[in-house]
C-alpha cells in the first residue's frame with residue numbers, strides 16, 4: 001500500500017493536539033530513568049513502572065504498567081524520542097485502567113491512537129517522525145536513545161493533566177560487548193565482539209545505499225554470541241564518497257580480515273545485508289570464498305546502480321525505466337516498477353549458481369523500493385537449476401523495505417540518494433513490526449545453525 005504523506009507528516013490528530021499539549025506539559029514533575037516515577041495529581045497518585053528496570057537494549061521488550069489510577073480511568077500514554085539530529089519521533093495510545101486502577105500494557109488493549117489492540121511495545125514501534133521523510137537512524141551506538149513516556153489524564157484530544165512521566169534508555173551495545181574500530185589495509189569497519197574471549201561465529205554486516213558506517217545492527221547482534229563486523233563501503237573515512245563502481249576485492253579483504261581474526265570461529269563466516277547490502281551479500285557469496293551462510297533482507301539479485309567488478313569480470317547495473325516511476329497522490333515517487341527485470345538484462349544477474357553458501361531470503365511483500373520477492377524467487381530458481389540447495393525464503397505480508405531490528409519505527413517513505421527525492425518504501429506499521437521481530441529470530445537461528453554457534 002502506498003503511504004500517504006499525511007501519515008508521514010503525522011497529521012493523525014496527535015500533531016494538532018500534541019503540539020499544544022506537549023508545550024503545556026513541559027514543566028517536569030518527578031523524573032527518573034527507568035524503574036518507577038510518580039506524580040501526585042489532585043485525583044490520583046499514578047506510578048509508571050518500567051520493567052526490568054536495569055539497562056535495556058533496543059531489541060529487548062519492555063513491560064510498561066501504571067498503578068494508582070482511578071478505577072476505569074481513561075488515560076492517554078505518550079512516547080517520544082529525539083534522534084541525534086534533533087528530530088522528534090512520537091506515538092500515543094488511549095487506554096482505560098481496570099477496576100483496581102491498574103493498567104498493564106501486556107494485558108490491556110489500546111483503544112486507539114497510533115495503534116490499537118494488545119500491543120505491549122506499540123508505543124515504541126508506532127513512533128513516527130515529526131519531520132517529513134525522516135527515518136530513525138542510530139549513528140553513535142555508544143549512547144542510548146532516551147524514550148520519554150508520559151501518562152495523561154483522559155483521552156486525547158481532551159486529555160489533560162500529566163499523571164506520571166519516566167525516561168527510559170534503550171541501548172545499542174549489550175553489556176560487556178567490545179567495540180573495536182577496524183582500519184586494516186583498505187578495510188574501514190567496526191567489529192563487535194561478545195563479552196568473553198572467543199572464538200565466535202563471524203558475520204559481516206552491510207547496510208544499503210546511503211554510505212557511512214551504521215553499527216547498530218552489528219552491536220545488537222554481537223550480544224547474541226556473534227563476532228559482527230559492520231563494514232563501510234563508501235561515504236566513510238577515506239573510502240570513495242560515492243558508489244560509482246563496486247570492487248569485490250575490497251570485500252574480499254574484509255572477509256579475509258574476519259576469517260583470520262583470532263576470535264572468529266572458522267572455517268567460514270556469515271553475511272548479513274539489507275537492500276543494496278543484501279545485493280552485495282549475494283555478489284560476495286557468488287564470487288568469493290569463505291562464506292558459509294548469508295541472510296538477505298529485501299535484497300536484489302540484479303546489480304543495481306553501480307557496476308560490479310571482480311578480477312576480469314564486470315557486471316553492468318540493470319537498466320532503469322524512468323517512465324515507470326509513479327507519483328503517489330501525495331507527490332512521493334514510487335519506483336517499484338522502475339528497474340528492468342534481470343531476466344531481460346541477463347548481464348546484471350548475479351551468478352548465484354557459483355555459490356555454495358546457505359542462503360536465507362527475508363522478504364517484505366509490501367517492499368516498494370524494488371521487487372524483493374521476485375528477486376528471491378529468481379535466485380532460488382537459478383540455484384536449483386544448477387543443482388544447488390533450495391534456499392529458504394520467508395515472506396512477510398505488509399512488511400516494507402526498511403526491515404530493521406525489533407521495535408524500530410517503520411520508515412514508510414524517505415529521501416533516496418539514487419533517486420534524488422523521497423520515495424515510498426512500503427509497509428504497514430503493525431505487520432512490519434511483527435516482521436522485524438521474526439526476522440531478528442530467523443537470522444540468528446540460521447547463523448547459529450550454520451556457523452557453529454549455540455543451537
Ligand SMILES: CCCCCC/C=C\CCCCCCCC(=O)SCCNC(=O)CCNC(=O)[C@H](O)C(C)(C)COP(=O)(O)OP(=O)(O)OC[C@H]1O[C@@H](n2cnc3c(N)ncnc32)[C@H](O)[C@@H]1OP(=O)(O)O
Pocket residue numbers: 133134135136137207208209210211212213214235274275276277304305320322325335338339369370414415418419420
Ligand atoms: C527520476 C529518477 C528515477 C530514478 C529511478 C530509480 C529506480 C529505482 C531505484 C531503486 C534502486 C534503489 C537501490 C538502493 C536500495 C537501497 O539501498 S535502499 C536504502 C537502504 N539504506 C540503508 O540501509 C543505509 C542507510 N544509510 C544511510 O542512509 C546513511 O548511511 C546515512 C543517512 C545514515 C548517512 O549518514 P551521514 O553520512 O552522516 O549523512 P548526512 O550527511 O547526515 O546525510 C546525508 C543525506 O541523508 C539525509 N539523511 C540523513 N539522516 C537522515 C534520516 N535520519 N532520515 C532521512 N534522511 C536522512 C540527509 O538529509 C542528507 O541528505 P541531503 O544531502 O541533505 O539531501
